[in-house]
Amino acid sequence: MTARLAGPRALTRYREALTRARDPGRRVVSVCVGTGCRANGAREVYAALRAQAEKHGVACEEQSRATGCLGFCQCGPLLSVAPEGIVYQHVRVADVPEIVERTLLGGETVERLLYVDPATGRPCRTEEEIPFYHRQQRVLLRDNALLDPTSIDDYIALGGYSALCRAFEMGPVAVLEEVKRSGLRGRGGAGFPTGRKWEACRDAAGDLRYVVCNADEGDPGAFMDDALLEGDPHSVLEGMIIGAFAIGAREGYVYVRQEYPVAVERITRAIDQARDLGLLGESVLGSDLSFDVRVSRGGGAFVCGEASAMMASLEGRRGVPRRRIIHLSERGLWGRPTNLNNVETWANVPQIVLRGADWFRSMGTERSTGTKIFSLVGKVNDTGLVEVPMGATLRDIIFGIGGGIPGGKGFKAVQTGGPSGGCLPAEKLDTPVDFDTLVAEGSMMGSGGMIVMDEDTCMVDVARYFLRFLASESCGNCTSCREGLWRLRDLLGDIAEGRGTRDTIALIEELADTVKATSLCALGTSAVNPVLSTLRHFRDEYLAHVDDKRCPAAVCKALITFSIDPDACNGCTLCAARCPQGAISGEKRQPHTIAPELCIKCGICRDVCPRDAVRVH
Amino acid sequence: MSADRERGVTARELRRIAAVLARYPQGDAGSLVNALHDVQAEFRYLPEAALCEVADHLGLPRAQVYGVASFYQGFHLEPRGEHTCTVCMGTACHVRGAARLLETIERDAGVGAGGTTPDLKLTVEEVNCVGACAIGPLVIVDGEYHGHMTADRVSRLVAKLLGEGASR
Known part of the structure; x- marks a missing residue:
C-alpha cells in the first residue's frame, strides 16, 4: 500500500519514479475491451495475448494492457501497438500467436490485420492513416489508448493530477474564472455555461455543498460517457476534485446507470485508489481541501437524467422531477447547494486548467467551444465514438469520418439529441453541429448520440419508437405527459397500421403542442420533438401511410x-x-x-x- | 410482525439479506437504491420480505421502499427465470430491426417482454441501450452479448434455452 502523498511535490516525485521505471521505447500491446469490442470477444483475445506472451517470457504486466474504448467499434476487437502506433482490426484469438511473435517480439507488421481504406484500397498501418481517426481531434479520448483504466499509476505517469496541482497554485477564484473564460458548456444536453453554474453554487448560502457527476447516460444510442468512465475514470474524478475546490464542496456523488456495470466498477476503483494516495479525503494533497466521492447506481429510469429527479433518486426516493423555481445550485441534494455536471463536462476540466482557456477556445466555434464526442451509430459504415471540434458539419462526421451509408443505400436522416431530439434530413447535412444551430433546426445536441438512418428506415416507425420509449419512461407526475404520450403513440400506431387519416396527423400536432406546453420537466416538453421533427421534414412519408396505405421504407408490418x-x-x-x-x-x-x-x-x-x-x- | 416478515423466506435467506444490509449505515435513506440493487443481486428479484428488511434497516416507510422498487425498471418484484434473454431496444438496434427480434422471442417463449415462462426457465426483457451499438441488433443471454442478431438465430437461441429445461 502506497502512503498518502503529502503535497504536489510528493506527487511529482511519485510521477518521476514511475516514469524512470518505464522505458518509453518499450513495446506495449493494448487490447480495447470497451463495450463494443468486449461484446465481440476482446476479453478472450486479451487473455490469449497474456498467455502467449508469457510463453515467450515477455513481462506481461509491462508489455500488454487492456484499455477502454478506442472508438473504432466497427472494426473491433481492436488492438494497438506502441510506440509504433500500429492498429490491428477484427483481431481473433487465432491471430494472437502471430501478433506476439511478429509484432510484439519482432517489431514487424502483420499486414492482413490492418484496416484497408475502402476509398483507396490501401492498408493503413497507424491511426493517423485511418480516415476514421485522422479527421478527428481527440482531446478527451486520446488517453484511452495509453492507459490501463484500472491503474492510477498509468494516469499519473501520463501527467494525471497535475491539473489539480495547477488548480491549487491558481486558487479557487482563478480556477473558476478560467473555466468561465473557456466557454465550456454542459455536455449533457442543455449546454448551460459550466463556469456560471459553478459560480451560482459557490455563491449560494449554506456551509455544505455537493458536486455531482451525471453518469446516467440514458439516451439510447449514446455511449460516450460510458467510454470515458470505463476508459479514463481518473480524468472525470480529477475534474470533480478541481470543481469541488473551486466551488467549496466537501462531498461528491457519481450517479451511474446500473446498465453500465463495468463503469460502476472502474469509477469505484478509481475513487478508492485516489483516496489511498491522498487525492481524496481529508486534506487533499496536503491542502485545505477535504473532499470525498461516493458512487450511486441508478435504478434504470431515463427520467433520472433530469437534474431534480436525480437528486430525488440520490435521496432514496422515486425519480420524480420537481419544479425548479429555485435552482439546484441553491437548493439541490438534501436541500443544499449542489452542482451537477455531466461526465464529459467534468473530463474537460483538467484539460482547461492545465492548458488554459485560450487553448480551449481555439477549438470549436465562438459560442460552442472545445470538442464534443459523438456516438456515431445506426446505418453508417464506421460505427464508433467520434471526437471533433464543435462546429464540424453533419456531413463531415457521417460521410468524412463515418464513411457514409453501407450497402450503397441512400441517406435519409440523422437523429441527434436522444429521444427528445429530432431527425434532420439530407438537406441539413451541412449544418454545423453546435448547441445553438441544432436547436434552431428543430433538433438538439443532447449528450451526443448520432443515429444515422437510411432509405430502409421508416420515419413514422422511428417517431413511434421514441414515443413508446418516452411514454414508458414518463414518471407519471404530469397528466399531459403520462397520458398524452401513450395517446400520441397510439395515434402513430394508427398511422403505421393503416388506420390513419389526415385528421390523425392534425390531432397528433394538436396533442403534441398541448403536451409540450403543459408538462413540467424536459422529458415531457421535449418528448414531442421526434414526432414534430419527422412531421416537419418527412411529411410525405406520413402522407404515404395515410393516403396510399403504403410504407415507402417497407417497415410498417400492416402495410407490407x-x-x-x-x-x-x-x-x-x-x-x-x-x-x-x-x-x-x-x-x-x-x-x-x-x-x-x-x-x-x-x-x-x-x-x-x-x-x-x-x-x- | 415477525411472522409477516418471514413470509416466503427462510431464516437463512433473512441472514443473507442482513449480511447485505450490513454494508449500509442504519437510517441512511440515500443508500436505498444501492441497497435494493445489492439485495436483488442475491435473489435475482426482490422478495416482499426483503423490501421490509430494507425499510427497517434504513428507517424508511415500507410504502417508500415499495414505491422506489416499483418505480425503477431495474428492480423486479417477481421471481425471475433461470435464464434471461434481453433484447437491446436502443435506437441503433431499433433501426437495425430489434423489434422483430423481440417479437420472435416473445412468440417462441410464449411470454411478453418483462415476463417469465411458467416453468421459471426464461425471463424475456428489454433494455434501453447497453452502448454496444456497433454490433446491433443485440441480444444478451445471461450476460453474454450476441451481436448482429437475426430473427432466425435468436429463434434457435431461445429454443436452446427452453429445451435445456425439458432435458433436465
Whole structure:
C-alpha cells in the first residue's frame, strides 16, 4: 500500500519514479475491451495475448494492457501497438500467436490485420492513416489508448493530477474564472455555461455543498460517457476534485446507470485508489481541501437524467422531477447547494486548467467551444465514438469520418439529441453541429448520440419508437405527459397500421403542442420533438401511410407483404423449413411461394435465404 | 410482525439479506437504491420480505421502499427465470430491426417482454441501450452479448434455452 502523498511535490516525485521505471521505447500491446469490442470477444483475445506472451517470457504486466474504448467499434476487437502506433482490426484469438511473435517480439507488421481504406484500397498501418481517426481531434479520448483504466499509476505517469496541482497554485477564484473564460458548456444536453453554474453554487448560502457527476447516460444510442468512465475514470474524478475546490464542496456523488456495470466498477476503483494516495479525503494533497466521492447506481429510469429527479433518486426516493423555481445550485441534494455536471463536462476540466482557456477556445466555434464526442451509430459504415471540434458539419462526421451509408443505400436522416431530439434530413447535412444551430433546426445536441438512418428506415416507425420509449419512461407526475404520450403513440400506431387519416396527423400536432406546453420537466416538453421533427421534414412519408396505405421504407408490418421472387429462388427449402407458421410451400429445386394469409411477417425467411430471393414491399 | 416478515423466506435467506444490509449505515435513506440493487443481486428479484428488511434497516416507510422498487425498471418484484434473454431496444438496434427480434422471442417463449415462462426457465426483457451499438441488433443471454442478431438465430437461441429445461 502506497502512503498518502503529502503535497504536489510528493506527487511529482511519485510521477518521476514511475516514469524512470518505464522505458518509453518499450513495446506495449493494448487490447480495447470497451463495450463494443468486449461484446465481440476482446476479453478472450486479451487473455490469449497474456498467455502467449508469457510463453515467450515477455513481462506481461509491462508489455500488454487492456484499455477502454478506442472508438473504432466497427472494426473491433481492436488492438494497438506502441510506440509504433500500429492498429490491428477484427483481431481473433487465432491471430494472437502471430501478433506476439511478429509484432510484439519482432517489431514487424502483420499486414492482413490492418484496416484497408475502402476509398483507396490501401492498408493503413497507424491511426493517423485511418480516415476514421485522422479527421478527428481527440482531446478527451486520446488517453484511452495509453492507459490501463484500472491503474492510477498509468494516469499519473501520463501527467494525471497535475491539473489539480495547477488548480491549487491558481486558487479557487482563478480556477473558476478560467473555466468561465473557456466557454465550456454542459455536455449533457442543455449546454448551460459550466463556469456560471459553478459560480451560482459557490455563491449560494449554506456551509455544505455537493458536486455531482451525471453518469446516467440514458439516451439510447449514446455511449460516450460510458467510454470515458470505463476508459479514463481518473480524468472525470480529477475534474470533480478541481470543481469541488473551486466551488467549496466537501462531498461528491457519481450517479451511474446500473446498465453500465463495468463503469460502476472502474469509477469505484478509481475513487478508492485516489483516496489511498491522498487525492481524496481529508486534506487533499496536503491542502485545505477535504473532499470525498461516493458512487450511486441508478435504478434504470431515463427520467433520472433530469437534474431534480436525480437528486430525488440520490435521496432514496422515486425519480420524480420537481419544479425548479429555485435552482439546484441553491437548493439541490438534501436541500443544499449542489452542482451537477455531466461526465464529459467534468473530463474537460483538467484539460482547461492545465492548458488554459485560450487553448480551449481555439477549438470549436465562438459560442460552442472545445470538442464534443459523438456516438456515431445506426446505418453508417464506421460505427464508433467520434471526437471533433464543435462546429464540424453533419456531413463531415457521417460521410468524412463515418464513411457514409453501407450497402450503397441512400441517406435519409440523422437523429441527434436522444429521444427528445429530432431527425434532420439530407438537406441539413451541412449544418454545423453546435448547441445553438441544432436547436434552431428543430433538433438538439443532447449528450451526443448520432443515429444515422437510411432509405430502409421508416420515419413514422422511428417517431413511434421514441414515443413508446418516452411514454414508458414518463414518471407519471404530469397528466399531459403520462397520458398524452401513450395517446400520441397510439395515434402513430394508427398511422403505421393503416388506420390513419389526415385528421390523425392534425390531432397528433394538436396533442403534441398541448403536451409540450403543459408538462413540467424536459422529458415531457421535449418528448414531442421526434414526432414534430419527422412531421416537419418527412411529411410525405406520413402522407404515404395515410393516403396510399403504403410504407415507402417497407417497415410498417400492416402495410407490407412478403413474397418470393421466382427468378431468384432455387428451391433450397431452407425458408420453408424455418418458417414458424408453415406458410411457405414449394417443391424441392422449384420456386417457393408464401401464403399471405398465414404469413406473420417475422422475416425469418429473408434472414435465412441464401439467394436474397425474399421481397418485401 | 415477525411472522409477516418471514413470509416466503427462510431464516437463512433473512441472514443473507442482513449480511447485505450490513454494508449500509442504519437510517441512511440515500443508500436505498444501492441497497435494493445489492439485495436483488442475491435473489435475482426482490422478495416482499426483503423490501421490509430494507425499510427497517434504513428507517424508511415500507410504502417508500415499495414505491422506489416499483418505480425503477431495474428492480423486479417477481421471481425471475433461470435464464434471461434481453433484447437491446436502443435506437441503433431499433433501426437495425430489434423489434422483430423481440417479437420472435416473445412468440417462441410464449411470454411478453418483462415476463417469465411458467416453468421459471426464461425471463424475456428489454433494455434501453447497453452502448454496444456497433454490433446491433443485440441480444444478451445471461450476460453474454450476441451481436448482429437475426430473427432466425435468436429463434434457435431461445429454443436452446427452453429445451435445456425439458432435458433436465
